Amino acid sequence: MMSKSNSKKDKKKTKKKKKVKLTASTVDKYELYQISVQSPEEDIVFLDETYRDIRGRSARHFREDFCGTSALTAHWIKRGRQYTAEGFDIDPNPVNWGIKHNLKPLGDVAHRATLHIKDAREPSNEAPDIRCAQNFSYWVFKTRREMLDYFSRAYKDLAPSGIFVIDLHGGPECLETMEEETEMDEGFTYVWDQDEYWPITNEAKLYIHFRFPDGTELHRAFSYDWRLWGLTELREILQDAGFPRVDCYWEGTDDDGESGNGIFTREEKGESCLSYVAYLVAQK
Numbered sequence: 001m002m003s004k005s006n007s008k009k010d011k012k013k014t015k016k017k018k019k020v021k022l023t024a025s026t027v028d029k030y031e032l033y034q035i036s037v038q039s040p041e042e043d044i045v046f047l048d049e050t051y052r053d054i055r056g057r058s059a060r061h062f063r064e065d066f067c068g069t070s071a072l073t074a075h076w077i078k079r080g081r082q083y084t085a086e087g088f089d090i091d092p093n094p095v096n097w098g099i100k101h102n103l104k105p106l107g108d109v110a111h112r113a114t115l116h117i118k119d120a121r122e123p124s125n126e127a128p129d130i131r132c133a134q135n136f137s138y139w140v141f142k143t144r145r146e147m148l149d150y151f152s153r154a155y156k157d158l159a160p161s162g163i164f165v166i167d168l169h170g171g172p173e174c175l176e177t178m179e180e181e182t183e184m185d186e187g188f189t190y191v192w193d194q195d196e197y198w199p200i201t202n203e204a205k206l207y208i209h210f211r212f213p214d215g216t217e218l219h220r221a222f223s224y225d226w227r228l229w230g231l232t233e234l235r236e237i238l239q240d241a242g243f244p245r246v247d248c249y250w251e252g253t254d255d256d257g258e259s260g261n262g263i264f265t266r267e268e269k270g271e272s273c274l275s276y277v278a279y280l281v282a283q284k
């Protein structure tokens, strides 16, 4: 069986930045999260190109569910005057951090984004062309009924030719209790901790820790209490929510044959691997 690693993390590993001595008491956990986990430039390119491939024109209004620090929203609006966005998150802390660090630096452009400190099931001000839920955040919904309700609301809220894009991860490795450490070029270690997993309910307790060269640690900087969902069942729930077409975009493999190459294309079956990240793209 071939193992693919998370392409987002791999891309981060190739970034060259000057190392500064970091320690747990002075770091900013949202900054470290963005460095370790997010690739908003690549995500926006994928979302934009996918919409254009499907609809033959550009999307204009974007909605980021579970937006946290609104990294994608900021990248969406800064591409031009026609691009507007809304973000939804229930926690004011990452939202306010994102306003200060991701939106305010954009100056007047920031007015093209509206952030809501609200549940992701709430309606948009304006029907989005693209709506997304990234980094598996929608796995807070633990029952089929809740997931169907969320997807149904997303379907109704989309613009008539809108698309709803969710990412997911899977493969046997994600069911193991284990810690995965990634040394970041920025001078810290990102730790993905699959701490607890219960096979009967598919629920898991997951954490992100950050460790530093001086031996200090930001323990449980982020905590997740999720149900782990399978690709096939999510696709079926999206169809039950009303989406007539749901495609899977599967990641290609690097020349080494081991890791993901960050290029996602529409595929029917995928391939057997220990760990993968994929997208489901649901068309209205």
Ligand SMILES: C[S@@+](CC[C@H](N)C(=O)[O-])C[C@H]1O[C@@H](n2cnc3c(N)ncnc32)[C@H](O)[C@@H]1O
Binding pocket: 037, 038, 065, 066, 067, 068, 069, 088, 089, 090, 091, 094, 118, 119, 120, 121, 134, 135, 136, 137, 140
């Ligand atoms: C894993 S973070 C995602 C941050 C960012 N979107 C990303 O892609 O990395 C999950 C976020 O979901 C938010 N959240 C959890 N439940 C929510 C809900 N029902 N509605 C809106 N936001 C929610 C949390 O406050 C947190 O900021």
